[in-house]
Amino acid sequence: MPSCARKEHVMRLVKAIAATALAFVCAASSALALDATRSGGGAAGLLPLRAVVSAPGGAADLCAKYSWACAAGTSAASFGADQMEMAVRINRAANARIRPVADLVQYHAAENWAMPTARGGDCEDYALYKKAKLIEAGVSPDRLLLATVLDRKGDSHAVLVLRTDTADLVLDNLRGAVKPWDETGYTFLRMQDPRNPARWVATMAGGMLPGVSS
Numbered sequence: 001m002p003s004c005a006r007k008e009h010v011m012r013l014v015k016a017i018a019a020t021a022l023a024f025v026c027a028a029s030s031a032l033a034l035d036a037t038r039s040g041g042g043a044a045g046l047l048p049l050r051a052v053v054s055a056p057g058g059a060a061d062l063c064a065k066y067s068w069a070c071a072a073g074t075s076a077a078s079f080g081a082d083q084m085e086m087a088v089r090i091n092r093a094a095n096a097r098i099r100p101v102a103d104l105v106q107y108h109a110a111e112n113w114a115m116p117t118a119r120g121g122d123c124e125d126y127a128l129y130k131k132a133k134l135i136e137a138g139v140s141p142d143r144l145l146l147a148t149v150l151d152r153k154g155d156s157h158a159v160l161v162l163r164t165d166t167a168d169l170v171l172d173n174l175r176g177a178v179k180p181w182d183e184t185g186y187t188f189l190r191m192q193d194p195r196n197p198a199r200w201v202a203t204m205a206g207g208m209l210p211g212v213s214s
Contacts, residue, residue, distance in 0.1 A: 018207075045094050045167035047147075050202035053190050056148050056158075058111025058124065060105070065114070069128060070198040073141035079164040083115055083139060088163055088178050091171040098126055100173070126173035127160040147191030149184075150207060159184075161191055182206055194211045 040170030055062065063070035099120030103112045106119055113124045115132065124146070131144045145161040149172070161181065168181045176199040181188060193199050 005212045023080065028154070028161070030129070045180065046163065047161065047168045047188055047191065047203045048205050049193065050204055052193070053200050055200045056111070056113070058109075058150040059113040062113050066128070066132075068135055068141065069146070070192070071141040072198075073137075073143075073198060075140045075143050075163065075194075077140065079139075079143065084164070084178075086137055087134060087139075087169070090137070091178055092176045094126055094130050095176060096132070096171050098129065098173070117201060123173050127158050128162045130171050141197060142194045145192040145194060145197065147184040147203070148189045150187045151188065152207070154187075154208070157186070159186070163194055166183055 009012055011196060020025070032119075071124070079104045098116045101120040101122065103109050103122055106112075106117065106121075111124075113128065114121070116125045116129050122130070127146050129143075131146065134144055135141055139162075143163045145163060145168075147159055147161045149157050149159060151157045152187075157174075159173075160171040167180050170181050170184050171178055172184070185207055188203040190202050192199050193201045
């Protein structure tokens with residue numbers, strides 16, 4: 001299956017990761033740093049929530065385009081086995097239904113976060129579609145967080161993170177199985193803030209950054 005990614009030179013990638021890691025460390029001591037206790041970041045099984053960062057370029061107008069994609073909610077209700085089964089089913093159905101097509105082919109742009117069209121969509125579009133379907137099915141929006149990662153090859157990728165009571169699980173267009181974030185081998189860069197999905201926070205964990213996983 002296509003990786004929905006842009007190849008980068010290895011040295012440029014390493015430098016970018018190092019620069020981002022340094023940035024979040026500096027930000028952690030500033031007023032922009034998140035309170036990990038209040039946000040839930042760093043708890044066992046959950047992705048750490050670092051400093052507030054800008055949205056990915058292609059998602060800059062996401063909230064205006066799809067208000068539900070940035071809607072807040074309440075995750076007070078527990079997430080049980082029935083909901084988990086539904087999430088797995090939606091993930092597999094979306095992967096089977098949506099045809100992979102790059103933004104350059106469909107929109108003549110490097111990145112454009114949008115719902116899949118009749119032609120299909122790329123990784124961000126899969127994630128948005130799954131988020132919409134799960135919200136329709138009654139899952140609280142603050143459990144459904146769009147995230148950007150580097151895959152195992154170091155390519156840019158996007159996934160949907162499902163935040164349960166104990167773990168952050170990944171719904172991915174590259175695989176049918178729903179796995180905990182730290183079993184994907186991905187390097188998690190940033191994702192929507194569960195307290196306010198209209199903004200994004202740095203995660204900088206896993207994959208190429210095992211030393212800053214919590």
